[in-house]
Amino acid sequence: MLDVAGPEAIEVHARALAVGAHLATTLVVTGYPAEVTPGWLAPLLNFPGHLDIALHIEPVPNPIAAAGLKKQRARLESGRRTGFDKGHLDDPEVEAAAADAAELAYRIARGEGKLFHVALYLTVHAADEESLAEQAAAVRAIAESLLMTIAPTTYRALPGWLATLPLGIDTLKIRRTFDTAALAACFPFTSPDLPTATGEDGTASGVLYGLNAVSGAPVLWDRFAQDNYNSITLARSGAGKSYLTKLELLRLLFTRVTASVIDPENEYVRLAETVGGHVIALGADGVRLNPFDLPAATDSGEDVLTRRVLFLHTFLAVLLGTDVTAAEKAVLDRAFLSAYERAGITGDTRTWSRTPPTLTDLAAVLTEDGSETAAELADRLVPYTSGSHARLFNGPSTAATAGHLVVFALRRLPEEVKAPAMLLALDAIWRQVTSRPASGRHLVVVDEAWLLMRDGAGARFLFRMAKAARKYWTGLAVVTQDADDVLASPLGRAIVSNAATQVLLRQAPQAIDTISENFHLCHGEREFLLSATRGEALLLTGDRRHKVALISIAAPGEHEVITTDPGELAAQHADDGFESDGSYVDGAVGDEEWEL
Structure with a gap:
């Protein structure tokens, strides 16, 4: 041995x-x-x-300590008196030592030390x-x-x-x-390093987030080893929040985690294309999700039709952009059930596999209702049934939502309909999550979540998802640059409190007070967030027991896949060759052309 x-x-x-x-x-x-x-x-x-x-x-017994201090005090007092008899000035160091020895002797005598x-x-x-x-x-x-x-x-x-x-x-x-x-x-009772989570075999689990900004040690974090699997990432624009999220997502894919992404700015498209994922470009010709689609029937005995009608109330509230009154809600509830009944779908589970209705069918039911409230609702639905936005939401679904990485790219959509499109994509993801076998981990990323959270109905849907995701071995990653939309409302603060992983990057001076108050930051952490460079972040755990300042790092191959810096993308395209008209079409970040 x-x-x-x-x-x-x-x-x-x-x-x-x-x-x-x-x-x-x-x-x-x-x-x-x-x-x-x-x-x-x-x-x-x-x-x-x-x-x-x-x-x-090695502890010193109190009798020996008291005797030693007594001799030391006598020696110091003797030196003081000898110097005084000879006319010397008081020595400040001797005076301080005598006072300290006397104070320590009294504390030992009283049992205080x-x-x-x-x-x-x-x-x-x-x-x-x-x-x-x-x-x-x-x-x-x-x-x-x-x-x-x-x-x-x-x-x-x-x-x-x-x-x-x-x-x-x-x-x-x-x-x-x-x-x-x-x-x-x-004793350094605190350490800048996070405790390492271990798997069943005793090896370290999680993925590399970066390097510890204090000790330089690798920061490994496993969101699926925490109390819940949710996360919240807050930062000002350009601080690197999407970069860090894509870096974690790419590394999680290597651990057999499946993922779904709500991508308002098409920042995850190139990543999906590189790893063989599936991109659903909402707003493109022929790409559509039907809000009336029913989830797959389950064996849990739940009423799928009733739950779908409840979601349609939330979707219509976000689509119309205003809170629905009690009278409007009653009219819509009757209209939803009538539209499904006309399509042959009732409370009988055998009818749930039939073709669901569309917004046009709902508008027809509202028009036939004859009431003033129903007519007003039908008029407000005209842009989405036969107007400028009809191709986005009106019609049967044309996109498959299954895959190890599914990205809902929303950049082609007008700003006015991005929030309902995000909600519809989230619903499609949630139906996929609840119907899949619980045999693997899944991550749902909602980038630029402020687009959805500024609407009350959308924030409530996101909150319910954050509460229930853990039951399906699913984590919800909320990424946003607008702290006020998250922390100014009770629902936003509830979403933060249900995130065991919290990542803060560089913050604006106007938002740092709100961030400090809600995340209980000390003065040093506050100053770190104000002066952090791109990629520097503060990782907090939901219970506040552990926190670490880190610097995100990516390998060159990872960086090429996840970067969305316009200058770097233009340089990459310049290395690939020119189009005949001297321009490039960047399919990874949108439809804009790079004029070179």
Whole structure:
């Protein structure tokens, strides 16, 4: 057992050891600062190199501590009186030491503290002598910045190395006396690194988000190992929120996670095309989703038709852009059921596979109703049944929504109908999620969610999805640049509270107060978000126990797939050759042409 645990050989030098194939040198802390703050040793703990830190603590019995303090006070008082008799001025350092000794003696007498013998050793490891010298100099610089005095273990390299092994043996015994408060301040109770989630086989799970901005360690995070699988990403425009989301999505696909994306700006299209995903370009000729489609019948006994009618109430409220009154809701409820009945669909489960009605059928039922409310609703539906937007929502569905990655690209849609189109796409995704076998993880990404959350009915649908997604092994990733639309309403704050993964990137000064209040940020975190560069983010867990500042990184191949920077895309197209008219059509980010 010892042969396996120990190195194959140790070569002892004056200040270093050759332990197996690498070198090690030990530094001893001989001097400490007069005043410290809690966790003041954290910079040493976060040293990016290979550094072993050993803190040896031995309690001093109270009788021995009291006797030692009594002798120290007597020695200091004797020196003061001798100097006074000789006409010397008071020494400020002696006066301060006497006051500290007296205060410490009183605390020990009252049982408010104890004394400890403390030794702090630092062992630096490196592959060669040059690297060892550089690493030792870096550790010395950090220690001196903390006002500590460092000394090498000259001719005591082996005992120094043994003192930093996890054996609990102080082979050097170069100690200082600490009281309870000073010793407690030495412990770095917080760490900038997140705890690593592990799978059933004990290996690390999750995907790489980036590098820790403090320690440089990799940040691995598994959203599916949390209490729920939802996330919220908030940032100002251009901070890199969609880039980070696409990076996580691409890496999750390699772990056999399936995904669906609501993409208002066609930023995920090139990613989908690269990995063999399916793109549904709503607004293109012949691409349409019918809001009257029924989900597949389930064995749970739920009334699918009733649930579909409830969704149609939400969809019509978003489509019409106003809250539906009680009278209008009653008329619409009758009209929905009548439209389904005319299509041969009733409460009988055997009829649910028949062809569903369309908005034209609904408008016809409203027109035949004869009431003033029904006529007004029919008139408001004209743009979507026979007017300018008829091809978007009126007619049977023409797009399949199944696949390991399905992207609903909405850039071709006018701004006025993007919110109802997002809701319709989300409904299609939810029907797919609830009808699939619960054998794999699924992620639903809603980019630019403010388009939907600014509408009350749309926000309620998103909230219900966030609450129920976990039951189907599904996570909801909400990405938005407008913090006010998310945090100004109770529904938005509820969506945030139901997200176990929270990512904050650079924030505008106008929004930082709202962000700080809702996410309980300290002053340092607030300043980090105000000064963060593109790609720097603050990852929070929903329970606030863990948080980390990170820098997102992507491999060159990943970057080419997920970037939407216009300059980089133009350079890529320039490398591919020119069209005959000297322009390029960028199918990945929209229909605009790059004039080169």
